[in-house]
Amino acid sequence: MNKRPLYFDYAATTPVDERVIKVMVECLGFNGNFGNPASSSHAFGQQARQTVEQARRQVAELVGAQADQIVWTSGATESNNLALKGVAQARGVSGGHIITSQIEHKAILDTAKQLQDTGVAVTYLVPDAEGLITPQAVSEAMREDTFLVSLMLVNNELGTVNDIAAIGQVVRDRDALFHVDAAQGAGKVAIDLARLPVDLMSFSAHKIYGPKGIGALYVGPRAHQRLLAQIHGGGHEGGLRSGTLATHQIAAMGVAFALAAAAFDEEKATIVRLRERLLEQLLSIPGVRLNGSPTQRIPHTLSLTFNEGEFNSAALSSSIAFSATSACNSASNAPSHVLLALGHDARSAGRTIRLSLGRFTTEQDVDQAAQLIKAACASAPAFWQ
Structure with missing residues (x-):
C-alpha cells in the first residue's frame, strides 16, 4: 500500500x-x-x-x-x-x-x-x-x-x-x-x-x-x-x-x-508555532515570496510563489497534498483570479502553491514538507515553457 x-x-x-x-x-x-x-x-x-x-x-x-x-x-x-x-x-x-x-x-x-x-x-x-x-x-x-x-x-x-x-x-x-x-x-x-x-x-x-x-x-x-x-x-x-x-x-x-x-487559544498558538517553523525553512529558498499581508492574516494559510524554473509542483503531487492555486475552481484551468487581482501574471500564478495547516499537523509533517519542497526546487526551466 x-x-x-x-x-x-x-x-x-x-x-x-x-x-x-x-x-x-x-x-x-x-x-x-x-x-x-x-x-x-x-x-x-x-x-x-x-x-x-x-x-x-x-x-x-x-x-x-x-x-x-x-x-x-x-x-x-x-x-x-x-x-x-x-x-x-x-x-x-x-x-x-x-x-x-x-x-x-x-x-x-x-x-x-x-x-x-x-x-x-x-x-x-x-x-x-x-x-x-x-x-x-x-x-x-x-x-x-x-x-x-x-x-x-x-x-x-x-x-x-x-x-x-x-x-x-x-x-x-x-x-x-x-x-x-x-x-x-x-x-x-x-x-x-x-x-x-x-x-x-x-x-x-x-x-x-x-x-x-x-x-x-x-x-x-x-x-x-x-x-x-x-x-x-x-x-x-x-x-x-x-x-x-x-x-x-x-x-x-x-x-x-x-x-x-x-481549544481556540491553544490551537491558534500551536498553528502559529508550526507556521513559523515551516515559513522559516521555506523562505530560505532564494526568491520565494509570501503573498498577502505578512501580519493581517491567519497563521493557517500560506500562499507562496517560487522563482521561474526553480520549482516543479508536479513533483510534489504524490508526497504532499496542497493546493496549486493556478486553478481557481474545479471546472477551469485558468490562473487564480485572486493572484491575478494581486498583480500576478499567469506564469507566476502557476508557480504559486497554497499550504494550509490544521489541527492534526505535526512538527514532523512540517519538517518533511519543507525538505520535499526544497528538493523540488531544482532548476527545471523547461517545465515552465
Whole structure:
C-alpha cells in the first residue's frame, strides 16, 4: 500500500474530528437519535429537535450570536446565495447596487454575476498590494442605491483577514446591509457578532472539522425582514430555508464549533508555532515570496510563489497534498483570479502553491514538507515553457 501524502490542504477541507463522528453516528439507526426534528408530537421528534437546538446554540456561542439568529443551510455556498439573492429579491424593485471584491470565493462572484444579469449593478473592488479590502475602498464605492456589501473575513487562498469591524461601520452608516463570508474564519478568528456591525455571515462545517453538506447563515436583526427565502416547502428555519433538517449533520456541526471554541487559544498558538517553523525553512529558498499581508492574516494559510524554473509542483503531487492555486475552481484551468487581482501574471500564478495547516499537523509533517519542497526546487526551466 502506498504511503499517504502529507496533508497541507486544510483550507480546502478538514478531516472530520473523531469526536464529531461519534456524535453523528449517535443520530443514525433505529437505536439512535433519528427522528424528524420538525415533528414534536412524539419522543423521537422531540429528542431530535432538542439536538438541533443544542447545536444551534453551540454554533451561536462560537461567533457571539443568539441561537435564533442561526439558520441551517447545506453549506457556505448556499448561505452566500441566500444572503445575496435573498436581500436583492426582498427589495421588491429592480436595479440597485451591491459591492464585493475581485478576490471573493466563486460562490460570491458567480452569484453576483447572476444578479448582474437581472439588472443589479455590481462593483468588484480591487485588493490592495497586501490582498486586503480597505474600509476606504468600500466607502469610495458606496452609492445612493447601494443596498448590500459582501466581503470575506479570511481570503481562502491568501489567508489575509479583512477589517470587517471598520468596513461594517462604513456600510452601516450608509444604511446598507453587510454580508461576510466567514467559511475560512470560524474557529481561526475571534468573531463577536453581538458587537460587530455585520448583518449576515456564512459558515461551513467542513472547514472546521465537521462534515460536508451542512452550514449556516447568521441573520442579524437588521437583515431578517430584508431577506427572501430561496428554498420553499414547509416554512422551516423561520421561513428562510425549508427542508427536513439533517439532525446528524447539524449535531456534528454544533460539536465541531464547540470544540473549536474550547481549544481556540491553544490551537491558534500551536498553528502559529508550526507556521513559523515551516515559513522559516521555506523562505530560505532564494526568491520565494509570501503573498498577502505578512501580519493581517491567519497563521493557517500560506500562499507562496517560487522563482521561474526553480520549482516543479508536479513533483510534489504524490508526497504532499496542497493546493496549486493556478486553478481557481474545479471546472477551469485558468490562473487564480485572486493572484491575478494581486498583480500576478499567469506564469507566476502557476508557480504559486497554497499550504494550509490544521489541527492534526505535526512538527514532523512540517519538517518533511519543507525538505520535499526544497528538493523540488531544482532548476527545471523547461517545465515552465
